[in-house]
Amino acid sequence: MLPELRKSVQSEGLAAAVEEHLEQTREHGPRLEEVFRALGAEPSSNLDPPVEKLVEHHDELAGSFADDRLEDVFHASAAATTEHHELSAYDALLTLAQAVELPSDVRGLLERNRAEEAEALRRLQQERDRLVGELGA
Numbered sequence: 001m002l003p004e005l006r007k008s009v010q011s012e013g014l015a016a017a018v019e020e021h022l023e024q025t026r027e028h029g030p031r032l033e034e035v036f037r038a039l040g041a042e043p044s045s046n047l048d049p050p051v052e053k054l055v056e057h058h059d060e061l062a063g064s065f066a067d068d069r070l071e072d073v074f075h076a077s078a079a080a081t082t083e084h085h086e087l088s089a090y091d092a093l094l095t096l097a098q099a100v101e102l103p104s105d106v107r108g109l110l111e112r113n114r115a116e117e118a119e120a121l122r123r124l125q126q127e128r129d130r131l132v133g134e135l136g137a
């Protein structure tokens with residue numbers, strides 16, 4: 001979703017937040033591959049089904065707003081929803097990792113990804129709220 005969003009958003013602040021998280025996510029895959037290697041498992045490149053649905057839903061509605069500012073609020077909200085889901089997924093993974101006593105260096109890889117998801121969620125929500133505030137101005 002992020003590469004498409006980066007092209008669609010008009011707001012500089014929102015574009016910067018999307019771009020920053022896009023950069024971070026380039027590190028997420030290799031970290032997850034390292035976790036899989038540590039577990040002796042084979043990683044899959046399949047998109048998480050809920051994220052796939054969120055992207056589908058976003059794509060259905062994208063472009064249907066008459067005002068660019070409303071469209072950006074919609075983009076920010078959709079991106080935040082996805083990040084919220086990802087954050088929940090990392091929380092579940094970390095709980096499981098602790099329960100099965102994965103080594104701390106392996107858990108650390110998940111924690112780094114989780115921290116970046118949390119930061120992305122915070123920034124996207126901040127941008128969404130800022131854009132909503134500007135609507136009334």
Ligand SMILES: [Fe+2]
Pocket residue numbers: 021025082083086117120
């Ligand atoms: Fe993310």
